[in-house]
Amino acid sequence: MTAQQLKNSILQMAVQGKLVPQNPADEPASVLLERIRAEREQLIRDGKIKRNKDESVIFRRDNSHYEKRGENERCIDDEIPFDVPDNWQWTRLGNVFHIIMGQSPDGKSVGETNTGIEFHQGKVFFSDYIIKKSNQSTDEPTKIAPVNSVLLCVRAPVGKVNITDRELCIGRGLCAVQPLAEMTVDFTFRLLETYENIFIKQATGTTFIAITGEIVKNQLIPLPPFSEQHKIVGKINFLFQICDRL
Numbered sequence: 001m002t003a004q005q006l007k008n009s010i011l012q013m014a015v016q017g018k019l020v021p022q023n024p025a026d027e028p029a030s031v032l033l034e035r036i037r038a039e040r041e042q043l044i045r046d047g048k049i050k051r052n053k054d055e056s057v058i059f060r061r062d063n064s065h066y067e068k069r070g071e072n073e074r075c076i077d078d079e080i081p082f083d084v085p086d087n088w089q090w091t092r093l094g095n096v097f098h099i100i101m102g103q104s105p106d107g108k109s110v111g112e113t114n115t116g117i118e119f120h121q122g123k124v125f126f127s128d129y130i131i132k133k134s135n136q137s138t139d140e141p142t143k144i145a146p147v148n149s150v151l152l153c154v155r156a157p158v159g160k161v162n163i164t165d166r167e168l169c170i171g172r173g174l175c176a177v178q179p180l181a182e183m184t185v186d187f188t189f190r191l192l193e194t195y196e197n198i199f200i201k202q203a204t205g206t207t208f209i210a211i212t213g214e215i216v217k218n219q220l221i222p223l224p225p226f227s228e229q230h231k232i233v234g235k236i237n238f239l240f241q242i243c244d245r246l
Helices: 003-015 029-045 185-193 196-202 213-217 226-245
Strands: 057-061 064-069 072-075 089-092 098-101 117-120 143-145 149-153 161-164 168-170 174-178 220-223
Touching: 003 185, 003 226, 029 089, 029 220, 057 089, 098 143, 098 213, 143 174, 149 185, 161 185, 168 174, 174 213, 185 226, 196 213
Parallel strands: 117 168
Antiparallel strands: 057 064, 064 072, 089 220, 098 174, 143 168, 149 161, 149 174
């Protein structure tokens, strides 16, 4: 087993709730989801984001998982890939995070200058963690990735992720995944790392493969309690350091 394969196994254990001990006293993830919904509603009222038309609620009944969108309700047991601890919650990526799909600015506004805002089209300047500075900028920005959001490649290579510690203008090759309700960018980054191959399998295209905003927003994810997220990140970082030494 290579170091990367070992890291992938660690990440998979993390999203299945098998990496750190469970604490029954932890506030359940369902309460965290309620805080996220409340914050999202406030941002909508403030005109800062638009309502997610595909927002849904996933719940358990009679030992099965159901999803409700508007007045429609359906069983989604066939979509649940594995069991998670009782105080975790299955949900959709777009229900938990604010998703900003990139849009390229006018090519005439992009250049190798120090004016305007830094511009990124894809993963050219990705590092292992925080994105490096681009040599391009634009004075006509379109879509902005906020500070402390995760950049996800939606065009080949699909699924790669990095963190931005500054505002960036992002083109069509990227989307920004912004945590809500005080969730950390570190946990968001580690969570999305586990979905690279899943996104690749959903990609389409002939010249180059890509995934749509709908695929990103509708990706089913397991959400651990808020306090456990911090423990997961700490344990992953510790184990990854050991992997690197090995």
